[in-house]
Amino acid sequence: xxxxxxxxxxxxxxxxxxxxxxxxxxxxxxxxxxxxxxxxxxxxxxxxxxxxxxxxxxxxxxxxxxxxxxxxxxxxxxxxxxxxxxxxxxxxxxxxxxxxxxxxxxxxxxxxxxxxxxxxxxxxxxxxxxxxxxxxxxxxxxxxxxxxxxxxxxxxxxxxxxxxxxxxxxxxxxxxxxxxxxxxxxxxxxxxxxxxxxxxx
Numbered sequence: 307x308x309x310x311x312x313x314x315x316x317x318x319x320x321x322x323x324x325x326x327x328x329x330x331x332x333x334x335x336x337x338x339x340x341x342x343x344x345x346x347x348x349x350x351x352x353x354x355x356x357x358x359x360x361x362x363x364x365x366x367x368x369x370x371x372x373x374x375x376x377x378x379x380x381x382x383x384x385x386x387x388x389x390x391x392x393x394x395x396x397x398x399x400x401x402x403x404x405x406x407x408x409x410x411x412x413x414x415x416x417x418x419x420x421x422x423x424x425x426x427x428x429x430x431x432x433x434x435x436x437x438x439x440x441x442x443x444x445x446x447x448x449x450x451x452x453x454x455x456x457x458x459x460x461x462x463x464x465x466x467x468x469x470x471x472x473x474x475x476x477x478x479x480x481x482x483x484x485x486x487x488x489x490x491x492x493x494x495x496x497x498x499x500x501x502x503x504x505x506x507x
Contacts, residue, residue: 314345314349314353315353315363316367317343317345318339318340318343318345318349318350318353318354318360318363319363319364319366319367320343320367321339321340321342321343322334322339322342322360322361322363322364322367322407323364323367323368323403323404323407324342324403324407325338325339325342326364326406326407326410326411327402327403327404327406327407327410328403330410331361331410331411331413331414334357334360334361334364335357336350336351336354336357336360337350339360358418358420358421361411361414361418361421362420362421362424364407364411365408365411365421365424365425365428366424366428368404368405368407368408368411369428369431369432371404372404373432373435375393375396375401376393376435376439377439379392379393380439380442380443386443386445386487387480387483387484387487388480390459390483390486390487391476391479391480391483394459394462394463394466394479394482394483395474395476395479397463397466397467398463398466398467398469398474398479399471399472399474402467402471405463405467406467406468409464409467409468411425412425429456432456433452433453433456436452436455436456437449437452440452455486455487458486459486462479462482462483462486466479
């Protein structure tokens with residue numbers, strides 16, 4: 307049975323995310339993760355028996371961090387456009403390594419069925435989580451359009467994260483979000499112009 311020290315496991319997965327961003331999937335090994343996390347040899351293999359298990363754990367950790375950030379973001383008053391603009395800009399700048407890592411994992415998943423299955427499961431989880439946030443914010447975007455909105459956000463994120471560091475700016479990101487929100491919602495002002503947190507619940 308694998309060890310159950312949550313802090314050590316988290317240190318390993320966080321180190322794996324940084325390695326994925328800096329060195330790609332091929333630079334991710336148990337030993338490299340241990341060195342990056344400053345843990346003794348053999349620690350990573352005790353928690354993750356295979357390299358694939360380590361990749362899946364990194365993907366799960368990214369999803370956990372992303373949902374936690376989103377939960378915090380929806381607590382403050384903002385329009386949906388502003389909320390998504392801030393989210394996307396932060397993801398493409400301050401948190402760029404996190405999203406470089408998930409794109410590395412998504413590409414690797416084309417060759418690893420177990421990883422593809424894990425990522426598909428995380429995507430399935432993202433749909434009800436996003437719908438719950440919309441309910442909490444009092445938004446009226448139809449449920450059947452949420453997958454398209456997530457896909458468009460993901461495409462915009464890939465464009466910004468894969469661009470040279472420092473090239474993202476708030477005006478350009480906001481323009482992307484206006485197109486995504488108004489296109490998915492169907493009516494300008496239906497969602498994007500509504501203030502979140504001011505009686506929206």
